[in-house]
Amino acid sequence: IQNPKLNGIAILPLFGVSGFVLVDADTNKDITGNCKKCRDSSKSLNVRANVFGNVSSVELSIEGPGNYKHTQVENVAPFAAFGDIDGDFFGHEFGVPGIYTVTAVAFTEQDGKGLASTPYTSTIEITPAEAFGIKEFVLVNADTNTEMEGALQCKPYVCLGNDKETRYNIRARTFGNVNSVILSVHGPIAEMQLEEKSPFSLFGDIDGDYMGSPLPPGRYNLTAWAFRNSKARGQRSRFSMTFEIADEEQGTSATPAPSPEPSLPRVTPKPTFLPTTRPSLAPTPMSTPAP
Numbered sequence: 001i002q003n004p005k006l007n008g009i010a011i012l013p014l015f016g017v018s019g020f021v022l023v024d025a026d027t028n029k030d031i032t033g034n035c036k037k038c039r040d041s042s043k044s045l046n047v048r049a050n051v052f053g054n055v056s057s058v059e060l061s062i063e064g065p066g067n068y069k070h071t072q073v074e075n076v077a078p079f080a081a082f083g084d085i086d087g088d089f090f091g092h093e094f095g096v097p098g099i100y101t102v103t104a105v106a107f108t109e110q111d112g113k114g115l116a117s118t119p120y121t122s123t124i125e126i127t128p129a130e131a132f133g134i135k136e137f138v139l140v141n142a143d144t145n146t147e148m149e150g151a152l153q154c155k156p157y158v159c160l161g162n163d164k165e166t167r168y169n170i171r172a173r174t175f176g177n178v179n180s181v182i183l184s185v186h187g188p189i190a191e192m193q194l195e196e197k198s199p200f201s202l203f204g205d206i207d208g209d210y211m212g213s214p215l216p217p218g219r220y221n222l223t224a225w226a227f228r229n230s231k232a233r234g235q236r237s238r239f240s241m242t243f244e245i246a247d248e249e250q251g252t253s254a255t256p257a258p259s260p261e262p263s264l265p266r267v268t269p270k271p272t273f274l275p276t277t278r279p280s281l282a283p284t285p286m287s288t289p290a291p
Helices: none
Strands: 016-024 029-031 045-052 057-064 068-074 098-109 113-116 120-126 133-141 146-148 168-175 180-186 191-195 218-229 233-247
Touching (some): 133 233
Antiparallel strands (some): 180 191, 180 218, 218 233
16 A cells, blocks of 8 residues: 655545454464465455544445455444454354455544545455365274174165164264264154264264163164354255164064154254444545555
8 A cells, every 4th residue: 555645745644544454253363374275265265454543433334255345334344354252253154265355444433434544455266165064973882882883784685683772873984074063863763963073973972982772673764964153053964764673572673653854953043243333435446455
């Protein structure tokens, strides 16, 4: 940004925007350096404007691929493009990778009024998101913490023996960047669990010591949703299967009542951003400082 001059001497502004910081809205931590995974299109991100001088409000606007445009006026620091509550940042998943232009103007009064600073403009690169999801389900003996590889894939049914007291769990193996998983089972028993730490399992665990439940004979519909972000937020991927446990005393599986196809459980998400409070201020064309 070029400062105005008086008789050849540069006049330093008394207030304005000095730069931008990209923020991970899930952790409320600044993203520094050239971390491409930290800027992928599935991440919940925010942009904070740093200011100097007597600033009472800042208008931030972001434009990018697909005619994307977002504008917000912030009256309280930190001045963030998608807002915050006491430093707990709201976020936005850009979805489309590419170059986004960020512009901010500082004002001496609330609600974008009073004297305005020179617009400050920079760019951020949003990178493509890597593939993620659930690879398979694994049956676990919760009493011994032993994974029973391939047991759920046995046909025509899974045989667990005559021991009706053994507790079992089911683990979802994931790939890619997965930060939370919802597991749900319907059949002779019904259970739903939100897991935010690996191993992601239906009945949970404490540091790898699995909790569990006996699995009565019958047919089970097992579904899991993997999420990019914590607390079942962000992009998701679904994986499901049906398996049948035999009633060994009868030599066949029990006939279950039909189970409906499960839908994604309702999870109250963190708001994405505060509503726009005023129309966009068109940025003044200018040179772009280094990010």
